[in-house]
Amino acid sequence: MSLDQLSKDLIKLANSINNGKDSKEFLKKSGNKLKNKTLNIAKSRVNEDTGNYIKSIKRGKVYNFDGNLSVRTYSGAPHAHLIEYGHIKKDRSGREHGFQKGSHVFTSAQKEFEDEFYNDTQNFIDELIMKNGFK
Template sequence: MSIEMDGLTDFQKALFDVATRKVPNEAPKLMRKIGSKARTKVARKARSLVKKKTGMYHKKWKRGKVFVGYRGELVVRVYNSSPHAHLVEDGHRMVDSEGNDLGRFVHGKKPLDKGMREFEASGEVEKETVKWLDELLAKAKL
């Protein structure tokens, strides 16, 4: 899932392009901050959707490193490192202690997908980007 910046004016978009080219070491700092906010939003959504508090599922939400994607854009991932996170996300079949199928399927809660959609709709990306651009202008780096 990717996040698009829709709330920026044309001037802010042009300024963002200039900033990422002129001071390239500042852009990953912005992406880390946005990734951390996304991780917080997703973890909060997961706590509201997944009521069972056993294991370490709720404590394993992480923000990955910033890297360059295959189209040249900066990317940061939000993921859950617990071994059963994919079961909560995607669903699983019910089995007994010996691995025999009980014939039921537990549907996935999709906390990552729902949390990222909520984060994208909140406008936090645009707010942080505008704040970052203002700070760069104030520090006279642009």
Template sequence: MASTGFDTASLQRLGRDLLRCGEAYSKKEKKFLRQEGSKLLRKTKKEAKRVGKKTGNYHESIKRGKPYSYRRSNAIRVYSYAPHAHLIEEGHRMVTHDGQEVGFVQGHHVFETAARDFEPQFQSDLDDFLEGTVRL
């Protein structure tokens, strides 16, 4: 009795093709994320100008990070490494040297405002990116 075999060569070719396609998509996705991160960085720095400038350290500390994996998807962040950035962002108490509270400075919410304003542009860019990727 002859055994019936199953030829897996075509399945292996399909698997290699899918792997190559996935690698190409990954590179395009990282490039897209870097571009969008740069756009958000520009918008955030523009928003930070309304805070004012004393020394410029806050404005210089706003940077774009690298693409990274977060909760099984890719992401990129815009952040500030200045030690006082959270005080500008969220607000802070004004305290004298003897510990007496004399007021509260409201936060400017620079990153939050920039992200909210950037969201519609990101959605349209994402639609264009996905449409262009699917066409290939």
């Protein structure tokens, strides 16, 4: 294989990683894993009676962020930021009754998922290289 052919193959591989269907599918699967990890942490840390907070945790679509493909996990609940970061407890008259500490569900899930995502990414790149003829 000539050096010119190798460079063309590497460019082809780079284009398939950035814009290809394989990359989007990989990010969707990784987003689902992060969502499931977030749900497990939320169920163990949050005492939510109605369950609307748990139901509102979702995986977003794969999108382009600063030239890179990205995916996020989020909560659509209007009170999610209060559960995540904490808040001052007040009664109806406005008197304060202490501070409710945050559960930090999303930040904990992110930290726990980093190593797993790194390993999954390495495996994905290895499979992509093997699939495109590099050995």
